[in-house]
Amino acid sequence: MIWASMPHKRVDGAFYKRDNGLASITMLVDPDIGLPYGKLPRLISAWLTREAKLTGSRELKLGRSFNEFVEKLGLSTSGGLRGDTSRLKMQATKLFSTTISLKAHQGQDFSYKNVALSDEGILRWGQKNSGGGSLWESTITLSEAFYRECMDYAVPFDLRVLHCLRSPLAIDLYLWLTWRMFILRRPALIPWDALRFQFGVGYATTPQGRAHFRAEFNRCLHDVHVLYPAARLSSERDGLRLLPSPPHVRALP
Known part of the structure; x- marks a missing residue:
């Protein structure tokens, strides 16, 4: 993702490809969901990487409410169509549904790696108890391939x-x-x-x-x-x- 980044702006369709001259990155997603773009999926990806490194676990806890996840990311809990919560929910759904394929340019050789960020997840962002949160915590399980990328090649950032x-x-x-x-x-x-x-x-x-x-x-x-x-x-x-x-x-x- 550092070598060839995600879209900056909205991209129509379910296919996106970038090439930096040394390698190409292809992103595929369900056409009904659409591709992630902009600042928020970058922030989510960075948080996933950081959280995996800190906890040493593939299963990451997002919180008992969507607002708790928003606060974990350090964003505003304002609603509305332009609020952080509405846009974050949309971009998180797009990102978690995306599969990434990396192909290296090595002359006649063909070298590739396919990575899904997550194998499974339960996002209980619509269920609430009387206290305002869910009885169960939302979780996401990183794929083994992405988890190993996080543990072995994570970039130190603030x-x-x-x-x-x-x-x-x-x-x-x-x-x-x-x-x-x-x-x-x-x-x-x-x-x-x-x-x-x-x-x-x-x-x-x-x-x-x-x-x-x-x-x-x-x-x-x-x-x-x-x-x-x-x-x-x-x-x-x-x-x-x-x-x-x-x-x-x-x-x-």
Whole structure:
């Protein structure tokens, strides 16, 4: 998901594909449910990864009410069509129903990995007792493949930063940057074309489209850098230059 991100905006249909030049990611979902998009499924995915790492369990507890799950994510419990609760319920349903396929470009070889985020779940978001919550807790069981990804390859990040960033592109940049700085051992220059392949969904492959992407990328990068000032980087004519930097979240002793 860091290498090739989810849609930024609503995508019609049940199929979505991104290619960053090194690998492609395909998302499939029930057409009646639709594909996840925007900030909220990114926040949910990050929370799932963090919760699996903290608890060491495939079965995650979402709470005895939907508002409790909203509060776990650090969101507002306001209702209405534009409120966090209404949009979160819709995006959670989309995300939990999605299957992801990753294919690596390795010459004549064919390398792939299919991952569903969850094997099963019980979301008791419509049942309430006299106290306002459900008698039973809502749970989701991560698939073994996704759980192993969380445990073995999770990127150290600060969930509070994701709340501060409004743009899905900025969230993608932050998570990608924390990963790059976590493993970076020598300076690296990432060309603008490579960055556009990875992050530039929806931007035209024209000089104007490239200029628009670069401007939006730099705007979001500024927002990320304000929250992660220790990252040593510079936006240059040929691309983004990264220098070895302290990770945003330091490793445990």
